Amino acid sequence: MAAVDGAAYASFGLSDDPEIAEPADVCLLVEGTYPFVAGGVSSWVHDVIQGHPELSFAVLYVGSYPGAQGEPRYQLPSNVVALHRVFCQESALAPLDGAGRSALREQIRTLRAAIDARPEPSRVLAGLQRMHVDGEAGTDVLAALASNDLTLPELLHGRPSFQLLTTIAERVAPDAPFLDLFWHYRAIFAPVLRLLAAPTVQARCYHAVATGYAGLLAALWSHRTGRPLMVTEHGIYARERDMELARADWIRDEVGGVSEPRSTWAPRISPLRRLWSSFFRALSRIAYVQARHIITLSDANRVKQIVDGAPPAKIEIVPNGVALQSGPQPPRDPEPPAPDQRSVIALPSRRMRVGFVGRVVPIKDLVTFVRACDIALNSVDLDVRVIGPAEEDPGYAARCRQLVARLGRSSSIQFVGPMPPARIYGDLDLVVLTSFSEGQPLVILEAYAWGLPVIATDVGACREMIEGRSDDDRRIGPSGVVTRVAAPKETAAAMVRLARDVRLRWQMGAAGHQRVTAYYQRKDMLARYRALYEGLIEAP
Amino acid sequence: MAGIGWKLQRMIDHGSLAGTIAAYLTGVAVTSAPWLLTTAVLTSLRLISRHATGDFVGVERFLTVVYAVTVVLSAPIHVVVSRYTADRLYDRHIERIAAPLRRATALTVVGFALIGAGLVWALHLPLALALVGAPLTAVIGAQWLMLSVGGGMMSPILLLRAFGVGAPLSLIAALAVERAAPAGGAGYLFGFAAGQLVTLGLLVRGVARALPAATDDSARLFPAFVEYRLLAWSAFAYYVSIWADKIVVYVVRGADAAAFYAAIAAVAWFSVIPAFAWIYVQVETAFYQRFRNFYAELEGGAPLRELKQHAERISEEAKHILRGAAAVQVGSTTLVIAAAPRIVHAVGLSPDAGPLFRLASLGAGMQVFCLLEVLLLTYFDLRRDALAICGCLLIGVTALTCLCSAIGWPPVLGHLVACAITALLGLVLVRRRLQTLVLDTFQSQPFGVA
Numbered sequence: 001m002a003a004v005d006g007a008a009y010a011s012f013g014l015s016d017d018p019e020i021a022e023p024a025d026v027c028l029l030v031e032g033t034y035p036f037v038a039g040g041v042s043s044w045v046h047d048v049i050q051g052h053p054e055l056s057f058a059v060l061y062v063g064s065y066p067g068a069q070g071e072p073r074y075q076l077p078s079n080v081v082a083l084h085r086v087f088c089q090e091s092a093l094a095p096l097d098g099a100g101r102s103a104l105r106e107q108i109r110t111l112r113a114a115i116d117a118r119p120e121p122s123r124v125l126a127g128l129q130r131m132h133v134d135g136e137a138g139t140d141v142l143a144a145l146a147s148n149d150l151t152l153p154e155l156l157h158g159r160p161s162f163q164l165l166t167t168i169a170e171r172v173a174p175d176a177p178f179l180d181l182f183w184h185y186r187a188i189f190a191p192v193l194r195l196l197a198a199p200t201v202q203a204r205c206y207h208a209v210a211t212g213y214a215g216l217l218a219a220l221w222s223h224r225t226g227r228p229l230m231v232t233e234h235g236i237y238a239r240e241r242d243m244e245l246a247r248a249d250w251i252r253d254e255v256g257g258v259s260e261p262r263s264t265w266a267p268r269i270s271p272l273r274r275l276w277s278s279f280f281r282a283l284s285r286i287a288y289v290q291a292r293h294i295i296t297l298s299d300a301n302r303v304k305q306i307v308d309g310a311p312p313a314k315i316e317i318v319p320n321g322v323a324l325q326s327g328p329q330p331p332r333d334p335e336p337p338a339p340d341q342r343s344v345i346a347l348p349s350r351r352m353r354v355g356f357v358g359r360v361v362p363i364k365d366l367v368t369f370v371r372a373c374d375i376a377l378n379s380v381d382l383d384v385r386v387i388g389p390a391e392e393d394p395g396y397a398a399r400c401r402q403l404v405a406r407l408g409r410s411s412s413i414q415f416v417g418p419m420p421p422a423r424i425y426g427d428l429d430l431v432v433l434t435s436f437s438e439g440q441p442l443v444i445l446e447a448y449a450w451g452l453p454v455i456a457t458d459v460g461a462c463r464e465m466i467e468g469r470s471d472d473d474r475r476i477g478p479s480g481v482v483t484r485v486a487a488p489k490e491t492a493a494a495m496v497r498l499a500r501d502v503r504l505r506w507q508m509g510a511a512g513h514q515r516v517t518a519y520y521q522r523k524d525m526l527a528r529y530r531a532l533y534e535g536l537i538e539a540p
Numbered sequence: 541m542a543g544i545g546w547k548l549q550r551m552i553d554h555g556s557l558a559g560t561i562a563a564y565l566t567g568v569a570v571t572s573a574p575w576l577l578t579t580a581v582l583t584s585l586r587l588i589s590r591h592a593t594g595d596f597v598g599v600e601r602f603l604t605v606v607y608a609v610t611v612v613l614s615a616p617i618h619v620v621v622s623r624y625t626a627d628r629l630y631d632r633h634i635e636r637i638a639a640p641l642r643r644a645t646a647l648t649v650v651g652f653a654l655i656g657a658g659l660v661w662a663l664h665l666p667l668a669l670a671l672v673g674a675p676l677t678a679v680i681g682a683q684w685l686m687l688s689v690g691g692g693m694m695s696p697i698l699l700l701r702a703f704g705v706g707a708p709l710s711l712i713a714a715l716a717v718e719r720a721a722p723a724g725g726a727g728y729l730f731g732f733a734a735g736q737l738v739t740l741g742l743l744v745r746g747v748a749r750a751l752p753a754a755t756d757d758s759a760r761l762f763p764a765f766v767e768y769r770l771l772a773w774s775a776f777a778y779y780v781s782i783w784a785d786k787i788v789v790y791v792v793r794g795a796d797a798a799a800f801y802a803a804i805a806a807v808a809w810f811s812v813i814p815a816f817a818w819i820y821v822q823v824e825t826a827f828y829q830r831f832r833n834f835y836a837e838l839e840g841g842a843p844l845r846e847l848k849q850h851a852e853r854i855s856e857e858a859k860h861i862l863r864g865a866a867a868v869q870v871g872s873t874t875l876v877i878a879a880a881p882r883i884v885h886a887v888g889l890s891p892d893a894g895p896l897f898r899l900a901s902l903g904a905g906m907q908v909f910c911l912l913e914v915l916l917l918t919y920f921d922l923r924r925d926a927l928a929i930c931g932c933l934l935i936g937v938t939a940l941t942c943l944c945s946a947i948g949w950p951p952v953l954g955h956l957v958a959c960a961i962t963a964l965l966g967l968v969l970v971r972r973r974l975q976t977l978v979l980d981t982f983q984s985q986p987f988g989v990a
Contacts, residue, residue: 180841
């Protein structure tokens, strides 16, 4: 077990002792999701666990800091034998007074003397350099990280650690403000050290539901225990972090009063954003290299994973699936217009009911959805509902509500909060997704299961889910409209078109239902995972 | 002291010889004027009192002890209060200076009055002297406290004016009181104390004018004493080291030998005035600016390569100051050594004092070098290293003067060797720090440790 130096640095908060716990069949590692966040990946994890009642699961939740995760949003299934939590950060400390600062200085002085007297160079530091600076991700890098021979004080105050920082400054971010780089260096690697020092949860196989910190931890534990690792990526972790970094206001871009360009098309991104981006890609590579299977949801994501360093032979596409009701759901409009009326503007007898189903968070780009609705409402009558939890990013949710109010659309666009699927789709005519990033949205599959057409941005697997992946699939016909990211006019035009052309809407809904029946059934997805789990568990 | 730094820089930037001389003369005035004026007053009093009837020998001994004790005991307070003041100026909480200063002044006055009472009792002074002696000790202690705050907040002109007015007044008042109402030594002491009280009053007025009307009464000075205790101990050790050799000689060889030794050391100390001026001007101008530039660039977002360049400039400037101070001191000491017989004769010492005076001059030069090293290390916030130098100086001076006195060698030789060893140690510490400036600046940052 990894040694943990100094209680002040340890914040694992494990709910039980992983050293004595009976090894689970599968240790599922998740970052910032299940069971404390509802929807999306959490729903998928919950579904997978419930779908394998014959297997025991340990869930490892990687969180930001103790207390931030809140209460569980799911009732853990009975086959979950343990829930562990690991936190990347310590909670903030109160400012020190004069005596406290003086004591701290003495503590640091003593630490530095001890660090400088260290006989052997740290393998972890060497591993971090090879991982982040040299772009390596081999087994020896993982072995170096798994040695866990670097303490947090050594990282913060040691001379060798500073040498790594200067190497990063010179080779990765030569133009970065060094003061900022210094704090970002600490912010990047301190969580890594906490993860390296986390006690290993024993399991017969590890399944990381993302790369990132969870993927790193899974790779480490897989390396330490010799048990196989599988990685499932819904979205592409590193790409999603890139999008967050592009919008992050905690990274200073201005150097000497000159602001770096921050627009999405700009060829230059600031050195600090680049630093973080390369770090997240390094985390992904580590997980990819250690994994025996890399599961993705779509061809588009597979290509991105290969670009990010995933060995193509390991990648397998396993689409998400939904449980269909007994017998197909009828399309929403029972009386479609006659074929000869297809080109004629056929106004429905009631307002088209449009749903945005998902968490109210920036990555879903609800702002674009609201703007699209505003534009569309100038042409057609819509009943728009935003259905999903808004507590994950209250500030963003508030901004979205303010935008609706400012546009004067409060009577047409309503935030209704989370609802059970049965109550969502039965009361909608169209589902719209405007996300910046998606894997393979369950929302689309659920909409299809209810015979609803979908308008979605061209991210993740959305295009192949709407237009078809294989030739047979494409022959079914489009089950919605694909739009560009952050293009409210395009989204609005699609909404207007579907609002006016009821028959088209009906056809698309029917195609969606046919598609989900043929390619996206929950039982197929679970069967594939069952086979994968069995192979991993039985692996020598 | 940034304000005076800019003024000095402007004088130097004129490019004329007159401007440069003016800058260094200002350095002389600020660093040496208070003790030069006080010494001049005491010397004048001694010369005048040769023809007077009062017991001036007792007064002179008392004043020497009072200055020694107040300098040593107020040094830690001086350092901490000046650092506290600088911190409040830096974090723009100037309103937090007045309240702690008032309390510190009250405590200083009471504390040094008690110390003064103890001194008059220990020296067996008569009641008339004792009645003036205790308050005078309090006044001088309070002067040091005001200097520590005023040094950072007041114009140096006002500081000089306080001493420039108070010192002659002390002399005039001492003579006037003694003449008008012959009271022996008590008259001298009363007159001297009156002049010093005027100096204190002017210092208090200057500080008060520099402070804002609004005050934060909740501000406390005590945490600063805890935080800067290493600096306080450094100052204490350094100032004790100035007196340690005299005390050793007094204990080992007696009062007459100690008086002779102290007189030689006091005169030799004058040879450091040019180096003091050099150090002051250089530290307050070029070094301060480079130091400030380093942190301004750091906070302004400079990348590593630029920070390294700035760190290199600081290092070069520090070496420049060390080399310059050494050169100035060597020049000054060479002159003093060459003119030793004349100087010894001029100040009324026996011709035998010549060789000892030369050694004392060398020792004084080394001691100033130690002070410069402490100053640089304090700039880099290396308190422990600064304390190491001061501690080494104190222990070395005490031990080696003791050893020399015991084996019959001149004690001044012990002082010289101790100062030389300490100066070398300081050089090593400063050099080491200059090599790791960027590393130390960053890797000493507190993070997540309680």
